[in-house]
Amino acid sequence: MLRYIGRRLLQLIPVLLGMTFIVFLIIRAIPGDPAQVILGQQATKEAVAALRASLGLDNPWYIQYFHYLGDLITGDLGESMRTKTPVADELWPYLAATLELSLCAMILAVIIGVNAGIISAWFQNSWFDYAAMIIALIGVSMPIFWLGLMGQWIFGIQLDFLPTSGREDPRNPVNPITSLYLIDTLIQGRFDQFIVVLQHLILPALALATIPMAIIARMTRSSMLEVMRSDYVRTARSKGQKMFFVVYKHALKNAIIPVLTVIGLQTGLLLGGAILTETIFSWPGIGRYIYDAIGFRDYPVIQSGILIVAFIFIMINLVVDILYSIIDPRIKYN
Amino acid sequence: MTQIAPNAAPNAKAPTDQTVGPWKEAWRSFRKNKIAVVGAIIVVFFILLAFIGPLIVSQGINEQQLSQRLQAPSAEHWFGTDDFGRDIFSRVVHGARLSLMVGFLSVIGSVIVGSLLGIIAGYYGRFVDTVISRLFDIILAFPSILLAIAIVSILGPSLKNALIAIGIINIPNFGRLIRSKVLSVKQEEYITAAKAIGMSDKRLLFSHVLPNSMTPVIVQGTLAIASAIIEAAALGFLGLGAQAPQPEWGKMLADARIYLINAPWTMIFPGLAIMLTVLGFNLMGDGLRDALDPKMKN
Numbered sequence: 001m002l003r004y005i006g007r008r009l010l011q012l013i014p015v016l017l018g019m020t021f022i023v024f025l026i027i028r029a030i031p032g033d034p035a036q037v038i039l040g041q042q043a044t045k046e047a048v049a050a051l052r053a054s055l056g057l058d059n060p061w062y063i064q065y066f067h068y069l070g071d072l073i074t075g076d077l078g079e080s081m082r083t084k085t086p087v088a089d090e091l092w093p094y095l096a097a098t099l100e101l102s103l104c105a106m107i108l109a110v111i112i113g114v115n116a117g118i119i120s121a122w123f124q125n126s127w128f129d130y131a132a133m134i135i136a137l138i139g140v141s142m143p144i145f146w147l148g149l150m151g152q153w154i155f156g157i158q159l160d161f162l163p164t165s166g167r168e169d170p171r172n173p174v175n176p177i178t179s180l181y182l183i184d185t186l187i188q189g190r191f192d193q194f195i196v197v198l199q200h201l202i203l204p205a206l207a208l209a210t211i212p213m214a215i216i217a218r219m220t221r222s223s224m225l226e227v228m229r230s231d232y233v234r235t236a237r238s239k240g241q242k243m244f245f246v247v248y249k250h251a252l253k254n255a256i257i258p259v260l261t262v263i264g265l266q267t268g269l270l271l272g273g274a275i276l277t278e279t280i281f282s283w284p285g286i287g288r289y290i291y292d293a294i295g296f297r298d299y300p301v302i303q304s305g306i307l308i309v310a311f312i313f314i315m316i317n318l319v320v321d322i323l324y325s326i327i328d329p330r331i332k333y334n
Numbered sequence: 335m336t337q338i339a340p341n342a343a344p345n346a347k348a349p350t351d352q353t354v355g356p357w358k359e360a361w362r363s364f365r366k367n368k369i370a371v372v373g374a375i376i377v378v379f380f381i382l383l384a385f386i387g388p389l390i391v392s393q394g395i396n397e398q399q400l401s402q403r404l405q406a407p408s409a410e411h412w413f414g415t416d417d418f419g420r421d422i423f424s425r426v427v428h429g430a431r432l433s434l435m436v437g438f439l440s441v442i443g444s445v446i447v448g449s450l451l452g453i454i455a456g457y458y459g460r461f462v463d464t465v466i467s468r469l470f471d472i473i474l475a476f477p478s479i480l481l482a483i484a485i486v487s488i489l490g491p492s493l494k495n496a497l498i499a500i501g502i503i504n505i506p507n508f509g510r511l512i513r514s515k516v517l518s519v520k521q522e523e524y525i526t527a528a529k530a531i532g533m534s535d536k537r538l539l540f541s542h543v544l545p546n547s548m549t550p551v552i553v554q555g556t557l558a559i560a561s562a563i564i565e566a567a568a569l570g571f572l573g574l575g576a577q578a579p580q581p582e583w584g585k586m587l588a589d590a591r592i593y594l595i596n597a598p599w600t601m602i603f604p605g606l607a608i609m610l611t612v613l614g615f616n617l618m619g620d621g622l623r624d625a626l627d628p629k630m631k632n
Binding site: 014018025030138140143145146149150152157268269272276279290299309 | 468
């Protein structure tokens with residue numbers, strides 16, 4: 001197992017290098033003079049020259065790339081052109097907000113998706129099966145940003161039931177410790193704030209969870225149907241074991257492996273979806289951070305934001321690969 | 335002898351049944367799949383809408399009637415009007431043309447480039463394969479919408495650049511698909527035979543290997559159009575795709591955000607159009623997959 005993990009980490013090196021190179025290109029590939037484009041046509045020659053120097057654009061590209069890699073290794077993600085603060089210093093609260101949102105969305109997607117898939121397979125061709133699969137079909141085709149807006153309109157405006165933007169009550173802000181507000185409010189024993197934070201989470205998390213939930217439900221159903229027809233399930237049934245026990249203990253164990261692949265893939269994709277969800281719900285996460293940076297042509301933030309998200313995406317995929325071998329010891333990585 | 339003839343006829347017919355071509359068989363199987371047929375009908379409807387819709391709508395897409403601002407749906411304005419008094423139905427109908435254009439063109443671009451790279455990687459193998467496959471890995475290492483955002487932030491926001499970005503992010507999906515298909519096709523005997531009679535690599539690749547690798551591309555292509563339409567709308571929504579006053583569905587949704595309380599119809603109909611189109615392509619793609627390549631299921 002350790003050898004496998006080591007080999008996978010080694011294989012990551014060229015991908016990570018390629019990834020940093022693409023991110024590095026974000027500024028360098030801007031048509032024309034990047035410094036001029038960033039500062040706009042009104043900028044003075046001196047300002048443009050100063051920016052060129054500070055971004056190191058006067059050096060040959062390979063020197064620039066090695067400098068960029070060197071900076072990354074030392075944890076220097078550049079400085080925001082808007083706030084004049086090092087990106088590494090201001091990143092965590094945004095990242096924490098995205099992690100909290102994505103994690104809650106994934107928990108929702110897995111709990112609802114897996115169970116809907118199991119029940120659909122268990123009661124194949126029942127009304128529940130048809131309804132769940134039609135909803136899943138529509139869910140897969142749902143544009144997340146439209147779903148978010150519909151959620152805001154129905155639950156926030158028409159029913160006036162849930163908050164439609166932000167992460168907390170601005171009149172009663174959370175005192176951040178980890179910047180994961182659900183945890184922070186619990187640590188501080190502020191259950192009133194915990195409820196408010198949870199209310200703020202529901203709509204964006206549901207919007208973000210819909211597509212993975214639908215995909216997980218469909219995958220679980222087809223995987224369960226396959227396993228439920230196998231001999232060992234029939235044997236367990238004929239021994240008189242209760243159906244619930246057979247489904248959740250025996251069948252699920254084998255059916256879950258392809259589902260896990262989908263869960264892993266979807267967790268990574270959630271990070272991409274987060275940028276849209278965060279824009280709609282004014283959620284102060286990394287997606288919103290990148291989106292705002294695009295508006296201000298704050299390229300160091302765009303670069304670092306994209307790099308961090310892509311890095312987390314790769315790591316999630318690695319962890320999922322490793323989890324396979326733990327869950328299913330039949331899988332041998334040679 | 336005359337008694338034998340009637341019996342011989344059904345026997346003679348049997349081989350004809352067995353020689354039904356794979357495409358005809360796939361079509362039969364597709365036709366039986368009701369959900370897939372519904373998907374195909376939705377797709378055909380939106381394609382027709384894109385072609386003839388703009389000819390039949392009464393109001394121009396940018397025709398402003400400020401006295402008619404934010405009107406609710408009515409007999410005159412089926413989907414209501416927006417903040418400039420523009421008819422939302424007309425704009426949604428015109429938007430079909432933009433969305434389908436982005437969907438088809440970006441996927442055609444990805445298929446061409448992806449197939450070329452995939453076929454080269456799969457056929458020549460070794461170093462070329464390693465380089466191309468690593469390139470695919472790197473592109474796939476990014477969440478697709480994020481890479482599209484990165485590309486558009488380099489090229490500048492516009493519908494054309496969104497189309498290019500969406501095309502680029504989908505290249506590895508087709509490249510990998512073709513590569514793996516080529517790897518299996520090149521082991522076939524007819525390829526060995528073609529090589530033995532001295533056929534050139536170019537002719538071999540384009541006359542034999544490529545046509546025999548196309549089935550999964552058709553399936554993947556249909557599903558990719560669905561995601562390309564969503565991605566284009568997402569970029570438009572973020573202000574990185576189509577620009578005002580283009581009636582692109584995602585851009586229309588972004589403009590509708592501030593009227594959520596007073597004029598929700600400005601948001602409902604463009605979103606519904608995106609969802610239905612994407613649903614149509616997804617259903618049709620699933621049906622094509624089951625009909626053309628059942629092994630790809632799951």
